[in-house]
Structure formats: C-alpha cells, structure tokens
Amino acid sequence: MSKNTISWATNFDNLINCPLGLTIFSKYLKEIYAHENMDFYQNILAFEKLPSLKKFCSIYNEFVLESLINLDSNLVKDFREKKEKLEIEQNEENYDQILIDKDSLSGQKDHVYKLMKSDCYPRFLKSERYRVLVGKENSDNTKD
Numbered sequence: 209m210s211k212n213t214i215s216w217a218t219n220f221d222n223l224i225n226c227p228l229g230l231t232i233f234s235k236y237l238k239e240i241y242a243h244e245n246m247d248f249y250q251n252i253l254a255f256e257k258l259p260s261l262k263k264f265c266s267i268y269n270e271f272v273l274e275s276l277i278n279l280d281s282n283l284v285k286d287f288r289e290k291k292e293k294l295e296i297e298q299n300e301e302n303y304d305q306i307l308i309d310k311d312s313l314s315g316q317k318d319h320v321y322k323l324m325k326s327d328c329y330p331r332f333l334k335s336e337r338y339r340v341l342v343g344k345e346n347s348d349n350t351k352d
Contacts, residue, residue: 213345217333220325232341236332237324244276245320245328252317259308261294267313278323283316 216223223229237243248271255263268291271277272284279287290312332338
C-alpha cells in the first residue's frame with residue numbers, strides 16, 4: 209500500500225496528483241455517480257496540454273451539451289460562446305487548426321475542481337473505502 213494514503217486526507221491535490229489516489233478516488237466517484245466531474249476535469253487537463261478545436265468541441269459536446277456536469281449558467285454560456293466563436297473563425301479563415309488559448313476552459317475546470325474538493329472529497333475521506341486503506345497502511349506501518 210502507498211505511504212501516501214494518509215497524506216490524501218491533508219490535501220485534495222495530494223489525492224488527485226497521486227496516480228493511486230486518482231484511481232481510487234475515481235472508482236469512488238463512480239460508486240456515488242459523480243465520475244463525470246473527474247472525467248470532465250481530466251479532459252480539460254488534457255486539452256490544456258494540447259489545445260485544439262476538436263478537443264474543445266469534444267468536451268463541450270460530451271459534457272456540456274449532454275448536461276453531464278453541473279456548471280452554472282454563466283460558465284455554460286461562456287463555453288458555448290467560445291465554441292461558436294472558434295467555429296466561425298475556423299470557417300472564415302479555413303485553418304486546419306485554430307490557435308486556442310490553453311486556459312480558455314480554466315473557469316469551468318476550477319468550478320468542477322472546487323465542487324469535487326468541497327463535496328466529493330470530504331465524503332471520500334469518510335467512506336469505508338478510504339478508512340480501509342488507511343487501516344491497511346497503519347497496520348503495515350506497525351509491522352515495519
């Protein structure tokens with residue numbers, strides 16, 4: 209078991225930046241029917257690494273258009289307007305790839321991050337799944 213398990217309780221970033229923590233938290237989110245938030249967040253992180261109109265539209269169509277995530281109306285409107293503007297630019301300029309600001313979805317990403325941190329994360333820390341992991345880590349540490 210990872211020595212990081214207990215540190216996950218000290219900071220949400222410790223949890224989601226640890227590959228094992230991310231995997232376990234994602235499984236927990238599936239159990240509570242909230243995995244779309246992490247999927248959305250991870251898709252935006254991937255978009256930020258390699259921004260493209262195709263990825264931008266894919267995120268919009270998969271998560272926003274289908275209402276899979278809980279964004280306030282201003283964030284949805286902002287997303288939609290950016291998407292429409294980018295599509296118009298692409299048609300007018302006939303570029304294969306429009307330059308897109310990698311931070312163009314930062315508001316949406318931050319919103320979902322805060323939602324997971326304030327709602328799902330505290331529930332995860334109280335979950336049986338997490339308590340069992342911490343118990344295993346504590347028992348492993350006493351054997352050392």
